[in-house]
Amino acid sequence: MARYTGPKSKIARKFGEPIFGPDKALEHRNYPPGQHGIAHRRKKISEYGTQLKEKQKAKYTYGLLERQFRILFEKAESSKGVTGEVLLQLLECRLDNVVYRLGIAPTRAAARQFVSHRHITINGHVCNIPSCHVRPGDVVAVREKSKALEVINESLRGNRSSRYSWLEWDAAAMSGKLLNVPERADIPENIKEQLIVELYSK
Template identity: 65%
Template sequence: MARYTGPTTKIARRFGEPIFGSDKSFQKKNYPPGMHGRGRRKKQSEYAIQLMEKQKAKHIYGMLERQFENLFDKASRLPGITGDNLLRLLEARLDNTVYRLGISPTRRGARQLVLHKHIMVNGQVVNIPSYTLRPGDQISVREKSKSLEVITNSLAARTAQRYNWLEWNASDMTGKFVAPPAREDVPENIREQLIVELYSK
């Protein structure tokens, strides 16, 4: 499947914020990429702003256009506010949860761990990054993968940040997806209402 594998700093500069986390290169060049990046002052249309917000969400969660469109369609059919539903579904993805638990330092790395069968859900190996977790699901590192350097280094560098919709047991490398997060708990700077407006056109 096609997947963007280019420089992440260039993408972050396009949106004017370090959407992939701390980035020294972004701090040095926090203006749009391209030869006219510094002097770009063109006023954006309403559509362009909405499209940029959708593209930003896609890049943050590492999704392709069709995947994102299908997820939005699913969110729109659920009861409640469509924008909130969309973020809850994005946060419930297995690769995102592996990243949130600190098993991998990046979502891209988390996706690789899932694809290479290092992650289990409820005791069964799941190698589908887009797998949607349900409340109560147990996420764990496969026994023979617990000594992997990429995993141990990530967990060793894990910060004190905790998410109240997740639980983590460091002793046996097991986490739990307690419930979909409330909108105010999701730390990403995404204006989901703009995405809803874009798809409503």
Template identity: 65%
Template sequence: MARYTGPKSKVARRFREPIFGPDKALERKNYPPGFHGPNKRRSKQSEYSIQLLEKQKAKYTYGILERQFANLFDKAQRKMGITGELLLQFCEARLDNVVYRMGISPTRSGARQLVGHRHITVNGEMVNIPSYSLKPGDKVGVRERSKSMEVITNSLTSGATNKHDWYEFNRSSMTGTYIQHPTRDQIPENIKEQLIVELYSK
């Protein structure tokens, strides 16, 4: 299963946002990485550069590689509706993202690992594909034999679940329901999806 395994702090500093979660390196060095540090004179970014950075930020945020992301954009473009909003909806509907949103894992990369290691079920059946696209009404849960795993119990007890209206989750049973695709205002990520649409439309 291909995934990004490079330095995450440098990526977060490039976008000046904690896209992989809380990052002490980002707090200490809130400027882009590079040899000259904060004193380097930054040249004015072109329109293409700004659009490309926004696409890269979305890819890193959701842990999606280039080909997968391009396929999601094609899917969004073919469907009736606002392409940019549909693109983010498809990203949010990924199984690994929903596992993260429900609080079963504190990070998307951790959620991807739980799915890949067969700890998550959809409608009672084990699913080990992180990119599996959920449909409204799908039931997501932790496999019975995996409910005592320390990484899962710690995630559910260490902090409050980020509750959103488009899914439900019961901590005691470790099961939830993907109610509906989220609208744009229900997606908290700081992504300017219109820039991505403009990039792919060139």
């Protein structure tokens, strides 16, 4: 199963945003990585460079590699609606992202691991595919055998699902429902999706 396993703090510093979650390295060194660090005068980024950077930020944020991301873009392009917005909606409806948004996992990487290790169910059935598409009305829950896991309970103590209007969380059952596909205005990620569309349209 392909996934990014490189240094995360360096990537976060590259984009100047905590895209992998809270990062002390980013707080202490809020400038791009490299030999010369903050003193290095960087050249003006070209239009292509700006578009590429935005695509890379989206890929790292949601934990996808190029082939997966390209397939999702093509799916968004062939769907009705604004391509960039549909792309973000498809990313938000991935099972690993929904698990993260519900607060079951502290990060998307942890959510991906929970799914892979068969701790998560969809509509009562165990699913170990992080890229599985969650549809409105689907119930995503912690598997009965996994409800006692400390790492899951620790994450749920700081439950984030109430922040998102498209999700409904049932604390007693340790389950959540996707009420609807989120609108672009409801997705908090700082991604300029139009730049990604322009890049793939070249």
